[in-house]
Amino acid sequence: MHIPFVSDALYRRKLRRELINAAHHDYYRALNENEALHAELRALREQSTQVLKAGADMMAENTAITQAALDLANAFAKSGSAFDIAPSLTCFEVDAMARLFAAVGRTDLARKWLEDHATEDTEAAYLHGIDDDGKPIDLDDYLVTLAA
Known part of the structure; x- marks a missing residue:
């Protein structure tokens, strides 16, 4: 229903x-x-x-690493360190030091080490001042490439 x-x-x-x-x-x-x-x-x-x-x-x-690198740079910034030590190092070793100094902003110190290292180089062995084509390298340009 x-x-x-x-x-x-x-x-x-x-x-x-x-x-x-x-x-x-x-x-x-x-x-x-x-x-x-x-x-x-x-x-x-x-x-x-x-x-x-x-x-x-x-x-x-x-x-901490940056501070240690700055401490190292300051220790090697003493007046005679670069002149006394850099000539006895290989180009690779000086490049490594210069790269470290440039990376922490001490391009002045990197330049000093490269210049003092080059005082013992003969013209044929001067790695830092000649490019692959035998043309002189500007040291400031070289420092920029090291710091990069």
Whole structure:
């Protein structure tokens, strides 16, 4: 038997229940997605914290290395050090010293070491002043290439 008023009310109640169930389903699905996004965000925050800590450690290490290089440059900046020591070193060794001095901003000292090293070079062995084509090299250009 079909009673129109009761049947419509039952049908509306059924639709309301389906709508509520669908809303609950969407709500809980959104909560699950939100929870997953928060977990991903926590993981990303942890990773960024680790990267920041590693960067801070690296900067502290670089600061210590730079300070040690500056200390070395200051120790070898004494008036006679370059003149006494540089001529007895190989070109490769003097280049390494000059590169270090130029890297910490002491191009004046790098220039001095290169110049004092070259005092003992014969013209044929003068590595620092001649390029591959036999043309003279500007010492400032050479220092720029060492510091790069």
